[in-house]
Amino acid sequence: MIRKVKRKVTIRDVADLVDVHHSTVSRALSPTKRDQISPAVVKKVERAAKKLGYYPNIVASSLKQNRSFAVGVLVPDLMNPVFPPIIRGIQDTAEAAGFTVITANTDDEEVKERDALRMMQGRSIDGLIIATARRNDPIVEECIENDIPFVLINRTVDRGDVNAVVIDEDFGVRSVLDHLISLKHTHIAHIAGPQHTSTGFHRAKALSDYLRIHNLPSDLVETTEKFTIEEGRRAFRKLLARNNRFTAIVAGNDLLALGCMDAMREIGLLVPENISISGYDDILFLERMSPALTTVLVPKYEMGSQATKTLLDIIRGESNGPAVLRMQPRLVIRNSTAVAYR
């Protein structure tokens, strides 16, 4: 059987049907140029377009206008539970504005980041949302050099002159610490995230600063290389080998916290009876775990949505120079934290 492919209907087909020039059809169908055309013709064109089932060829339009109404998103890994809500926030906002989003996973590997960037440039994306930034990031530099509109999300870079939507880490860290201190903890350890990320770095810094203000020891820190469960587990064991006086742990994020809890379970330590622990992010299902993890809720969907709004402003030329927007996190107390047992 021969597969007969329907020929796509173009602007010319509807022009023929209405008996006008195809440029007139283009104008009649364009929201911004519609008013250059007489209402009567606009009506006829619209009817004809509908009748023929016309829909515009975005590819052709993109080529001509050198823009694509698409934005790219760079995430480390879509399967990491922090990202789906962020991405959904991006997608919903972008879509509402008529933009398509293209997401790429980079697995925190620079080659993949670079490939993804190339691909997106090849597709003439109008802008980029970057969730993979290191504090010193050649990819970000490249975007700046190439004048690609972009917004960093969650993580930012050390150079401040960029658009970014991040968390007020000082506030986040202080709310956990206030909570732990109110529970009489005096020896509070920290499983720090990667120090080459702004989140890992700033959380660690905010924590040691605040601990010092309270005259509490601030050297119970173990640093990880990745924000993963396995790294959390590893770091906890290393920490414990070095020191066992702490009664609470602030983990750099939820996955690290889960890893710590795994390590504790393995050696028979109880949470929160022996050690209290808190996470960061508030990924899904934490409330169903045993124990339910106390954490700092990061407004993931809202960050995605906000970053997209910012990006669209830049694309439309309505941005007033780079700004970093700090969103408020919120402590969520569950039952992995309790009064210090000694």
Added chain:
Amino acid sequence: MIRKVKRKVTIRDVADLVDVHHSTVSRALSPTKRDQISPAVVKKVERAAKKLGYYPNIVASSLKQNRSFAVGVLVPDLMNPVFPPIIRGIQDTAEAAGFTVITANTDDEEVKERDALRMMQGRSIDGLIIATARRNDPIVEECIENDIPFVLINRTVDRGDVNAVVIDEDFGVRSVLDHLISLKHTHIAHIAGPQHTSTGFHRAKALSDYLRIHNLPSDLVETTEKFTIEEGRRAFRKLLARNNRFTAIVAGNDLLALGCMDAMREIGLLVPENISISGYDDILFLERMSPALTTVLVPKYEMGSQATKTLLDIIRGESNGPAVLRMQPRLVIRNSTAVAYR
């Protein structure tokens, strides 16, 4: 300060540098046409391209070739934990073949499905992976009519003549039932997923068939409208109001199971002491919940990967007609199931 935008380097720029016609550059850079050009010229072109930082404009290429090296993915909601692994499987496989993926959320609303399809057609996607199919789906019909290459994933349609990658539901359901029956359960209830989806429908059917084979009551069924926690909770209450002789529940998926467990907790019923319960899918973190949910593991990543391979074959014209591929699920026993208490 004036923002100077770098002019993009095109095929003509590298042609000028090498002093050949731009069509020669096009050929030299095309993997399939490269051999039409003398090796010496190819070398020179490649060097020039590299020197100028040339990368192809996929948009232009797409317009000319009327294909885009992009595939679309329709999911109900990226934030539903079943989907990230599926999508990642799709992305990895597509990317390895040089394809970009565009994902759209439809929230199981036909308008959004239709909009997403339009958008993707406008972007000349080469094919579609559909995770949103109902048993009778106008969107699927539309794809067939418009000759859009597509593969259904997870859910399929009643008409059999499509490409689909699904689960062997009979096998999955039987493995849970064998497990439950071996635990002496004789009154097994079912919280069924939406009957307009193949998954909801086939699991319910497989279950009642197998129950009958074992001469066990098969009428303890409550149907839901959506695969959500809230629906699971609602259905459990309704079921219990009608009948309280069951000692085990097979839920249509994990979210429904979690909803049931919520409802039980609310009224002080214990899992598995009072009632055993099993899910379906094996979404993340189930093993960390209390109790850890027994479930049927669906190979999500692999399904994504497999569906993409199938789609690429179709796109390349290497497919031998429609086929539905049934993948093997695997029972994962955790502690939400135990010996029947009566």
Added chain:
DNA sequence: CTGAAAGCGCTTACAG
């Protein structure tokens, strides 16, 4: 208000 023309950056059938 509308038309005719040019062109976005590629690819490819046709020549040679």
Added chain:
DNA sequence: CTGAAAGCGCTTACAG
């Protein structure tokens, strides 16, 4: 093996 030309489906500056 290489070049010259045409064209994919739009948009838009230029005329009128």
